[in-house]
C-alpha cells in the first residue's frame with residue numbers, strides 16, 4: 425500500500441505595501457496616525473520659540489517674524505486642520521475606552537463623546553483667556 | 558427583471574495543481590433574495606462542482622462562511638447579491654489567513670489563540686455538584702454579555718492590519734473572549750489572564766485601527782475590549798512598579 429501523502433499546500437498571500445490605500449477605513453486611520461508628524465513639527469517650532477525667548481528680545485522678535493512667512497502660516501493652518509481631524513476621530517473612538525456603568529446600565533456612547541467636546545470647549549476657552557490677559 | 562444575470566469573480570486555488578491562486582469568473586442567474594452563500598451553492602451544484610467553500614448554519618450563527626466580498630470581510634450568508642447588483646462581485650478567501658483551497662482558509666492559528674486565553678471559568682473555589690450552581694444576577698451578566706456573542710468567524714482577524722503585519726498578535730476575537738471571562742463575576746482567573754493581556758503580543762500589539770469592530774457581524778466590539786484592557790494593563794504596570802513581587 426502507498427503511504428498516505430498529503431496534497432495540502434497552504435498558500436500565504438503577501439500583504440501589499442500599499443495595503444492602507446486599498447480601503448478608505450485604513451486610509452483614514454493612517455491619516456489619523458500621520459497627524460502626529462504635523463503635531464511634532466508644531467511642538468518643535470513652539471519649543472524653538474521658547475528658546476529664542478530666553479535669548480532676549482531680539483531673538484524673540486526674529487522668531488515672531490519668521491512665523492509670518494507664508495510657508496509658516498500655511499503650515500500652521502495645515503497643522504490646525506490635522507489636529508482637528510485627529511481630535512474629532514479620536515473623540516468618536518473614545519467610548520470604546522470608557523467603561524462607565526450607572527445603575528447597572530452602560531453609559532451611552534454619545535454621552536461620552538459629548539463630554540469630550542464639552543471638555544475640549546472649556547479647555548479652549550481657558551487657554552484663550554490665559555493668552556489674552 | 559427576469560433572466561438577468563450577475564458575474565462573480567472568485568479567487569481560486571487548488572493546491573494539487575496550482576502554484577498560485579487565480580481568478581475565475583462565474584455568471585449565474587440573478588435573484589434579489591439570493592445570499593452570497595446561496596450563489597456559491599448554485600455555482601457548486603449547477604456550474605462547477607470543484608469549487609470549495611465553508612458553511613453550515615446559513616443564518617449567521619456558526620461563523621463558518623467568512624470571506625472577502627469586494628475586499629471587505631463578511632459572512633457569505635449575511636451578504637446579498639442585491640446590494641452589489643448589477644456590478645460584478647469579487648469573492649476571495651478571508652485575508653490574513655493562509656489559503657487551504659479556494660475560499661477555505663487555514664484557521665489553526667486563530668483557534669490556537671482562542672484556546673490560549675483560558676476560555677473557561679476559573680472559580681475562586683471549586684464547588685461540588687451538591688453545592689449547586691454559581692449564581693449570577695442579570696446586572697453581573699450584562700458586564701460581559703456583549704463579549705460572549707462571538708461566533709468565531711475570524712472576520713476581525715481579516716480586518717486587522719496589525720495581525721496582517723505580525724501574526725504573533727493575540728488579536729481581536731481572542732482578547733474579546735478573554736474580556737468575556739475576566740468580566741464574569743463567577744470567574745477568579747483575571748490575574749492569570751492579565752499576563753496574556755500585558756504581553757507584547759497582547760493588547761499593546763493593537764494600534765486601535767478599529768476596523769475589527771466595524772466588520773464584526775455580532776456587535777462584539779473587540780476593539781473596545783482591547784482598549785479597556787490597555788487601561789487595565791497600564792494600571793497593572795503602575796501598581797507593579799510600586800509593589801515588587
Ligand code: SF4
Nearest residue numbers: 707708710711713773
Ligand atoms: S469578534 Fe466578531 S468578527 Fe471577530 S470572530 Fe467574533 S464574531 Fe467574528
Ligand code: FES
Nearest residue numbers: 614615619620634
Ligand atoms: S453559514 Fe453559518 S455563519 Fe454563515
